[in-house]
Amino acid sequence: MARYTGPKAKISRRYGEPIMGPSKALTKKNYPPGVHGRGRRSKKSEYALQLMEKQKVKYTYGILEKQFRNIFQKASVKEGITGENLLKLCEARLDNTVYRLGIAPTRRAARQLVAHKHLMVDGEIVNIPSYSLRPGQTISVREKSKSLEAISDSLAGHTSKRFTWLEWEGSQLTGKFISYPERDQIPENVNEQLIVELYSK
Numbered sequence: 001m002a003r004y005t006g007p008k009a010k011i012s013r014r015y016g017e018p019i020m021g022p023s024k025a026l027t028k029k030n031y032p033p034g035v036h037g038r039g040r041r042s043k044k045s046e047y048a049l050q051l052m053e054k055q056k057v058k059y060t061y062g063i064l065e066k067q068f069r070n071i072f073q074k075a076s077v078k079e080g081i082t083g084e085n086l087l088k089l090c091e092a093r094l095d096n097t098v099y100r101l102g103i104a105p106t107r108r109a110a111r112q113l114v115a116h117k118h119l120m121v122d123g124e125i126v127n128i129p130s131y132s133l134r135p136g137q138t139i140s141v142r143e144k145s146k147s148l149e150a151i152s153d154s155l156a157g158h159t160s161k162r163f164t165w166l167e168w169e170g171s172q173l174t175g176k177f178i179s180y181p182e183r184d185q186i187p188e189n190v191n192e193q194l195i196v197e198l199y200s201k
Contacts, residue, residue, distance in 0.1 A: 019059050050198035053191050060188055061090045062107050067130065072199055081183075083192030088180040091165075094121065095129035097139060101168055101175040102158025103151055118145040133177040141173040 044052070058068050075085035090096065095111040098119060104110035111129040113119060119126065120140050121133070133139070141151060155170070162168060164185055167176040183192075 019056060047198075050194040053194040054198055057087075057090065057188075057190055057192075057195065060107075060190075061093065061096060062111060063090070063130075069199075072195070076199075083196045084183045086195065087183065087186050087188070087190065087192055089132065091181050091186060092133045092177065093129065094119070094126060094131040094133060094139070097133055097166065097175070097177055100163050100166055101139065102155050103139075103141065103173075103175075105154045105157065109150065109154070113145075113151070118142055118148065118151070135177060135179045137177050139175045139177065146173055 054068075058064070063071070071089050072082075072086055075089055076082045078085045091100075095107055095114050098104050098110035098113060099107045103119070104113050114129045114131075115127055117125050117127045118141060120142055121131065122137055123140075125142070141148075145151065151173075155173075163181070165177070165179050165181040167178055169175070
């Protein structure tokens with residue numbers, strides 16, 4: 001199961017955003033990592049900016065290069081704006097939806113819950129984090145996994161924000177993927193057009 005396992009704080013510092021979850025390193029060291037972090041020139045080339053946006057999305061959603069390229073191909077042949085389609089497909093991943101519903105505190109934790117067969121889609125166990133949900137599908141916690149401390153702790157701390165493209169039934173620990181989100185509903189700070197330009201070269 002391919003995934004990024006390197007240092008998280010370094011990635012957050014590189015992009016100046018808490019990409020892989022909250023990080024104290026961002027406030028303590030608000031400059032890029034490495035020996036030349038403080039003195040690195042701030043002006044970046046067009047290619048560097050495009051690459052940075054692509055890497056940011058890959059790290060945010062926990063996707064490696066080959067898989068990300070495949071998602072981009074699907075987004076480019078789909079009707080609509082390619083950049084927005086790309087983010088919609090990333091949001092429709094099972095691990096991301098589990099995180100958005102609040103079942104897991106981070107996407108990494110969501111990925112682990114899915115891989116360990118704690119979740120079901122339409123009543124069937126699915127252990128593939130990259131599984132792409134379709135509008136109308138339901139996501140539920142397995143009966144024997146409902147007492148898991150990790151899940152109950154995460155749900156207890158996730159009462160504030162719900163997303164309009166998802167429905168959540170707390171008493172049954174069941175969620176529904178209603179539709180693909182619109183671009184303005186996705187909170188990630190990404191300029192997806194730069195990614196399209198990068199792949200169009």
